[in-house]
Amino acid sequence: xxxxxxxxxxxxxxxxxxxxxxxxxxxxxxxxxxxxxxxxxxxxxxxxxxxxxxxxxxxxxxxxxxxxxxxxxxxxxxxxxxxxxxxxxxxxxxxxxxxxxxxxxxxxxxxxxxxxxxxxxxxxxxxxxxxxxxxxxxxxxxxxxxxxxxxxxxxxxxxxxxxxxxxxxxxxxxxxxxxxxxxxxxxxxxxxxxxxxxxxxxxxxxxxxxxxxxxxxxxxxxxxxxxxxxxxxxxxxxxxxxxxxxxxxxxxxxxxxxxxxxxxxxxxxxxxxxxxxxxxxxxxxxxxxxxxxxxxxxxxxxxxxxxxxxxxxxxxxxxxxxxxxxxxxxxxxxxxxxxxxxxxxxxxxxxxxxxxxxxxxxxxxxxxxxxxxxxxxxxxxxxxxxxxxxxxxxxxxxxxxxxxxxxxxxxxxxxxxxxx
Numbered sequence: 001x002x003x004x005x006x007x008x009x010x011x012x013x014x015x016x017x018x019x020x021x022x023x024x025x026x027x028x029x030x031x032x033x034x035x036x037x038x039x040x041x042x043x044x045x046x047x048x049x050x051x052x053x054x055x056x057x058x059x060x061x062x063x064x065x066x067x068x069x070x071x072x073x074x075x076x077x078x079x080x081x082x083x084x085x086x087x088x089x090x091x092x093x094x095x096x097x098x099x100x101x102x103x104x105x106x107x108x109x110x111x112x113x114x115x116x117x118x119x120x121x122x123x124x125x126x127x128x129x130x131x132x133x134x135x136x137x138x139x140x141x142x143x144x145x146x147x148x149x150x151x152x153x154x155x156x157x158x159x160x161x162x163x164x165x166x167x168x169x170x171x172x173x174x175x176x177x178x179x180x181x182x183x184x185x186x187x188x189x190x191x192x193x194x195x196x197x198x199x200x201x202x203x204x205x206x207x208x209x210x211x212x213x214x215x216x217x218x219x220x221x222x223x224x225x226x227x228x229x230x231x232x233x234x235x236x237x238x239x240x241x242x243x244x245x246x247x248x249x250x251x252x253x254x255x256x257x258x259x260x261x262x263x264x265x266x267x268x269x270x271x272x273x274x275x276x277x278x279x280x281x282x283x284x285x286x287x288x289x290x291x292x293x294x295x296x297x298x299x300x301x302x303x304x305x306x307x308x309x310x311x312x313x314x315x316x317x318x319x320x321x322x323x324x325x326x327x328x329x330x331x332x333x334x335x336x337x338x339x340x341x342x343x344x345x346x347x348x349x350x351x352x353x354x355x356x357x358x359x360x361x362x363x364x365x366x367x368x369x370x371x372x373x374x375x376x377x378x379x380x381x382x383x384x385x386x387x388x389x390x391x392x393x394x395x396x397x398x399x400x401x402x403x404x405x406x407x408x409x410x411x412x413x414x415x416x417x418x419x420x
């Protein structure tokens with residue numbers, strides 16, 4: 001997802017962080033603030049008289065927000081406003097974030113205005129500011145979103161990567177090169193600290209040129225980044241898959257043809273295979289088999305790009321219904337590098353789809369080819385067979401999936417280091 005500049009929702013990030021922590025793994029990103037998970041609401045301000053929870057307006061707002069009834073919470077605030085009842089900054093911020101999360105931009109800004117009237121120096125926290133930017137982008141209020149980002153950064157706030165990504169992508173769709181450059185400059189070194197991919201700005205600058213119908217400028221900008229070595233040709237951090245995916249999705253054939261020609265030239269003249277491999281894999285991903293086949297015929301070295309190919313397979317094996325894409329790769333590249341690992345990912349896909357027949361056929365195929373399956377492969381196969389009520393024709397590896405996944409990952413990293 002990082003490679004393609006696709007940013008998961010904050011709830012997804014929190015779930016992923018919980019999974020990683022439960023398995024004693026490092027969380028490689030900032031965990032977004034959970035807005036509605038507080039077991040205890042912050043205390044109401046001193047301006048409110050002590051009362052029962054049901055008659056405490058601020059507490060009512062917290063409860064309603066937690067239940068997703070944000071419009072009711074907003075109405076309570078308006079009634080409190082008429083009676084000159086004020087809240088503390090927690091109350092206003094909580095309601096603003098709840099309204100923004102439901103897309104009620106105008107109401108959120110109204111609450112912000114009320115808060116600023118009652119609380120000197122009231123400002124949105126980083127999470128609320130980021131959500132404000134995202135909501136403004138959704139409404140196509142890009143100038144307002146840029147202004148919100150500027151305000152946040154001026155007070156040394158830290159925006160959420162999702163907010164920056166959505167803003168830059170929206171600017172690219174408008175062909176607004178100047179603003180993309182401005183955002184990149186504003187973010188500066190902060191981009192790396194929040195793990196924002198540098199390809200976000202590069203890919204969207206290319207798309208902005210294309211949206212301005214300036215294909216020459218797009219190529220003149222992108223090609224030197226590879227030929228100069230600024231972008232490594234063999235790492236996911238230099239992927240332009242996102243650009244090719246957008247061109248295919250939006251059916252921008254002239255641009256796809258021009259950037260495809262550039263990718264082939266980089267491969268054939270400079271030995272830089274990352275762009276052409278990205279294009280090949282996007283053809284696979286979108287079911288354009290003939291285009292993928294013809295591209296492979298013109299640039300056979302694509303079949304030797306083990307790292308990029310295996311990364312793609314690892315990604316799609318985690319999604320149901322993607323088995324045919326892996327099979328297609330094996331069909332187009334008969335001498336696929338590290339086919340044993342590919343079979344392991346195939347078994348993962350079969351287990352995900354609960355496809356016992358195909359899993360059995362794959363196991364038998366490996367026996368015929370005299371390939372010894374790894375322990376993770378066997379563990380997945382054994383669990384799948386037992387779930388289907390069928391006998392397991394070998395001794396099931398006794399440890400957990402995590403144990404064998406970690407073991408296999410370590411072996412692959414050591415092997416990769418030896419190759420380097």
